[in-house]
Amino acid sequence: MLDYVTSYLSSNTTPGQAGNVVWALIYILIVFAGVSIAVMAMNWLERKALAHFQIRLGPMRVGPHGLLQPIADAIKLLTKEDIIPENADRLVFWIAPLIILCASFAVYVVIPFGPTHAITDLNIGILFMLGVSSLSVLGVVMAGWASNSHYPLIGSLRSSAQMISYEVAMGMAVVSAILMTSLNRSGTGTLSMIGIVEAQQQQQIWYLFKFFPLGFIAFAIFAIAMVAETNRAPFDLPEAESELTAGFHTEYSGLRWSLFMLGEYAAMIAVSSIAVTLWLGGWLRPFPHALTGATWDLAFSLLPGFTFLVLAVVAWVGVIRMPKHSYFRMQTLGLAGFGVLLGLIGLVLFAPPVRDRIQDIFWFTAKVAFFMYMYIWYRATFPRYRFDQLMRVGWKVLLPVSLGVLIGTAVVGMVL
Amino acid sequence: MPDSTPHPSPLELGSPDKTFLDSNELILNMGPQHPATHGVLRVILKLDGEKVLGVECVIGYLHRGVEKIGENRTYAMFNPYVDRMDYVAAVSNGLGYCETVEKLLQVEAPRRANYIRVILTELNRLASHMLWLGTHALDIGAMTPLFYTFRDREEILKIFEKYCGARLTTHAFRIGGCQYETYDGFERDVKTFVDFVPPKIDEYEELLTTNRIWVERTKNVGKISAADCKALGVTGPVLRASGVKWDIRKALPYAAYSDFDFEIPVGANGDTYDRYLVRMQEMRQSLRIIRQAVEGLPEGPIMAKVPKVMKPPAGEVYHSIEAPKGELGYFIVSDGSTQPYRMRVRPPSFVNLQALDLMVRGQLVADVVAVIGTLDIVLGEVDR
Amino acid sequence: MPEETKSPLPGSAGEPKGPAGEPQAGGAQSAAAAKSAETTSEKPAAVAKPAGPVAVPWTSPLVANLKTRYGSGVSEASTYLGQNCLVLDSSITHEILRILAEEQEFDYCVDITAVHYPKREKPFDLVWILYSFPRNQRLRVKTMLREQESFPSSASIWPGANWLEREVYDMFGLRFEGHPDLRRILLPEDWRGHPLRKDYGIIEQDEQWVQANLGIESGQ
């Protein structure tokens, strides 16, 4: 048994490919926990960043700088009374959030955080991702219908129409990226997520910059469509507060509502991961070919630990700036502890074996974090599209452009 | 007489109990508890899919019988009540009321009082427009301007608080002038504010004016022609955005407005975007007026000679001012006693709200929200 | 509306007897109402106190025009404090309003309201405040109505009169013929009485309504 467990460590594939069930389960647990923590962190970051965009402070009370706010929120939501509207279809009402949650989390099976840091590598990886994430539409439709109320119904109709429409443009953009993988030296393309990143490594270019305007346009289309796909501002019509109160989850509260939120944020991270994998070179560090050599490798591998140290310093600056009053003692201690924790993580990341293994994950996460920040930025800046305008953008702008990009990529690829 | 608007017939609000292909007519109830109806307005929408076939407003949830109260209070006692109508522009309400009673009493407020009145009223117009901009943008989905406008509105409210002790329902004026002399540093505060705000207005405009989504959401939305505006009695920025250059401050000047030099911003298309631009320009013009008023603030008394017990001679008078929302009029009938015999308030929001149905027909649900926002109604004033 | 017939009649009750706390206001009001009914029944401005301003006759081509066409139907044209007022006979008022709107460019109906003088033979003054954009001129048109007398709706002249007339109906119980949608506007559909009539005291909240709909004592 122990051999079975340790044998994987020497293999150079994902646990799924190695067929190692134990490690696959461990990976699943790690990914699930990691995504849940990421969702919480994202929740906190969104509230904080959005608040600072809007000259507010955001959560400040629960823990230093509101660090424990997501946990407090989670506890609040879990302990809330579970309300099911009287005329709701109880079974469907109950299943809908689960479907969204499952769909959002199932996607993580194929996301490659590193060459071997994925639960498995499916031959149809990207197809699987698109397919599973398209299932979350079902949850939205079911939630809206089961609530048996006008606002959720309209919200879910809007939402599902929107998701289906943008899936088309999104798929086209993805296909153009996949086409680029088939233009490698061996001449065979791939749908596998790991394969796509490896193709970028092999071709020595991120697909964002390949065939210059083409790759970039495809990426831009995907970046727009993914915001619409996750129902976020400026495409947050299904949840348009001012029109439909809360869209398809108007009637939901407590735990079920938190499942929707969890699913939404998990889906945001998931689609960002697709974008990173397809266009931004996945786990590859920046300039892998321009800046080569042992010195650069070392410099880049030190970055993760360095980032954590910077965060630790920021936390300590916060500690110093805390008012010296007994009322703030707990807060100061908590922040100091958090800073120490960050610093320790940073120091651990400097250790050579950890450093080498963790680097891929760091770069992947950093790129995803960029998209997460963009999500917040959009929300702070843009008004909301109207439904017909949203549809027009989807069908009359994004779809033709993405088709053009697809054809262009194929032509350019054949010519070159 | 413009071609009169075909009067919208009342909706048949039967339940849409139809099956299959007829089932796309939907009655949607918005409010009275709805984030976008700015208070307790209830709007019943008749929809075809997302298209609005007609709306019906149900109002009166905030009815407090202000007119009846007015008939049972003395002239001075009723003064604070008017602040509670349009509570985001309380100073304007007070100005209209005081001027009407002064007219009835044949009293003229002193020049200095009139200047102070103009400064405070224009500050209030700015506050009202800022509140409108923030909530309107929030309705259309832009969260951030709300916080910016509230930050800057706060400065106005601080000046009010320093001047009269209250921030919202100020009761700033008395019949015959102002009760309070300006506090020390009033001019400095107002001047600082006048210098402080223009960059902030630029900031709002930067966020919205050329924002593609904002333009798409507001252009050609809730259009209303000048003829329809006049026929429906719509006034204020809504009328001006339709291209009618009419502002009571210019047409029938009151207080000290004839002393100042300012423009009346006018729109062309009468759509939501033009109304937005008109109000933004109005904010700048208000600043212009405030600057002139505070620089030319004359010395002198602030209160005219008004009898302790006000008994206006029997008679009736209608007087109106340009409130931030439109024409705010008071029609007072006096019978020579200490109380008004009839106290009628002509609220701009109430009359403007009538245009909602015309403005949203054929548009989408999301536009209803935008149009309610752009009408800039305050339910306290609609319902009184 | 059924409550129309049930509504308190003018002069029947006089001042309502509210609970203690407001007797003075009520007394003052009833005295005032009585006085106004005696002395200012026709034209309140005409019998102003010695010190007060006096309404002067208003002469203008418009008035002359109307007087020649309608003769004694234009019972008064005066200017009080610089504000012009026409008092018309109720039978021709609607026609004149239409002429004012269509021929004399009074294209903006500012307000429609009413005043109640319970002691008078014709207890209601119905007041239009008109404004002309081209002339930059305001005009007040008044007519007197009997209890239960209905009046042609001016919503066909100015569509904006719709809600204003609904409010007059709601508050005074005056009915407008041909109004597209004459329902109560501010008060609930099942409210009884019309609050701005003088015989509807401020204390006299509809206790029954409050009791039935809110389940509390009205607290007045």
Added chain:
Amino acid sequence: MTPVATPFFFYFLAALTLLSAILVITRKNAVHSALALILGLLAQAGLYLMLYAPFVAGVQIILYAGGIMVLFLFVIMLVNLERSQKEEQFNRQWLVGSLAATALGGLLVAVFIKGKALFPTSSTQIAEASNTQQVGELLYGQYMFPFEIASLLLLVAIIGAVVMAKKRI
């Protein structure tokens, strides 16, 4: 690659498919039927996966479960369901129906027994790694013509749908 617990998953998915198929026709509420159908389609996708046809499984999920069924649900949700719930679910032709079902079943069994030669006894396993590529090559190589015909047919259907829908606007 060693498959894990293959028989278990096969029977599990097969049972799930059958169960959901039965639910589809027995549920009175059309939305529940549609949801059961989705479950059946997903189970089928699982079966495809077990047959080493991941591409077909993926397409099954995207097109059927994700796309077509959402449209189904759309229509069902918009239509008033009250009436269908009150109506009798099965009409009186159960005798004819069961006869037809028996006949069809018999036919299938007969084909299976008689034409055993037609079915490959030993499955030629396609390498999982290049499954998608092979599907692509077949579609765009050997079956190019039928593939294009099918897409043309769909185009005609789309245009027809647009024309019919436009008339009502």
